[in-house]
Amino acid sequence: MAEIGRVRIRVPSSIKPGDVVKVRVLVIHPMEIVQRKDGKAVDKNYHFINRVIVTYLDKEVAQFETSQSVSENPFFTFSFKATEPGVLRITFLDTHGGKYEGTADVKFS
């Protein structure tokens, strides 16, 4: 659990300006599932990521709302349009107030 919140981002290595590129991102997180007792869900503050925010050049590109029915160590892919070199930043927020961030440099070759 010590690694919780580690973010890995993969951006293709050769990008040309204007390309639509596919990014893969993984975050280490338990995504705690609902516990049940006598068939009823236990009401407690489950620990899972409920929001993912993607920004590129400091502008929001996408926002994902996730639930417990996304797997442990959530993995996401998405595309974005690389217009100029800059930073792609992905922020994960969880239900316990945790905030995990990963960045990738977008460079053109």
Added chain:
Amino acid sequence: MERPSTAEITRRALLRALGALGLSGLLAPGLAAPRPASAQGNLANLGPEEPVDATMKRLFDGRPIKDGAASIKLDLPLIAENGAVVPVSVEVTAPMTPQNHVKAIYIISDKNRRPLNAKFNLTPAMGQAYVGTNLRLGESTDVRAVVEMSDGTLLQAKREVKVTVGGCGG
């Protein structure tokens, strides 16, 4: 934020709650993190336990949903050996211009106890409507991707997945 019990949750309360979350996330992502746990972590967080019809009604309020099989590419395994990790990806062949783009993609598993798995809010800056993730599926079920366009049109594609071992624990 009020916390109606799952049984008597109203569509209005849920929309209000979702709206508040969305706004805070948009305006101040940094501020959203230290929100009190009670506001976020309750069972009604994204989807309460409900049959899939209730989810569809809550999300789309009976708006007509067109068959989008032609434009939505829903990629799922036919058989998922492990319901805890089921890869899914959704690609929509639609232009992503500020006037006409894909606004949101919902992934809904019909037989999960909380059918709404995830909602992806997209912007034209993505260039292409493509998202993917790993799902947890409790049992063999239909998985549907509902695509909301910027003009409010809804499109849907559906696929069945056979799940060998459920991934939702209890």
